[in-house]
Amino acid sequence: MTGPTTPAPRASSIGDLDPVIHAPKRLAAMALLANSENADFPFLREHLGVSDSDLSKQMAALETAGYVAITKSGRGRGATTTYKITKPGRAAYQRHRAALRALLDS
């Protein structure tokens, strides 16, 4: 008697990589957000070593993909922008990371 069979793991390919996360700065941002409750604009800018405008652009791309939620609070000099990874974002990040590892191991 044969039991239920588990499908063989599919070999990872370039197609398993997420083009939204593949850019190095976006991958770093996703890794950071996946391991934090949230992170604010200055922390991300310092860690990624990017300019204000570049960070805004990269985070806007992640927000458009539904991977990151942006919260703005306050006005003027005291205003803060905070980023939080979303559930689909976390899943996409984990898939992308697994694909990178599989490509490295293949």
Added chain:
Amino acid sequence: MESERDMLETPDRDEIAAALREDERAAAAPWIDYPPTPAWYPVAGGLWFGAWAWIITADQWWSTLLLIPMVLLLGVYVGWYRRRRGTTPRWTGAPREINRALWVFAGIAAALVVGGLLLDLLVGRWPMIAWVAVGVAAGLALYERRYAVAARQARARLA
């Protein structure tokens, strides 16, 4: 029309390895990139916990009311610290060096709780309060030092 996915070029092994290294460094950042802890923090922590121990063992009608400003004070501190740090690490996924420091923290906390309970039972309330205040201050100072060493080690490993 080609999708963005179709336009991805196959990265070579070096590029993948570099991406995974950067991924690991970024994942550790919420734990290991933080501003220096203020010198007053262990003392303030000791005073806060000592006051808390005094209040909850006072057994007076007003003692419960005093817990409200204590909780508010804690909330103000947590809010300030989060803004200062810029991020809050999740409880899972800490670098291994930080995990060891967290075990030190758990050991210190357990010793403080057990010691405090024993002192309260066997010696009295005031020695217990003094133990909590001094023990928390010393424990936090020790833990902060251990954490700073762990963060430095993790930064060096992931550099």
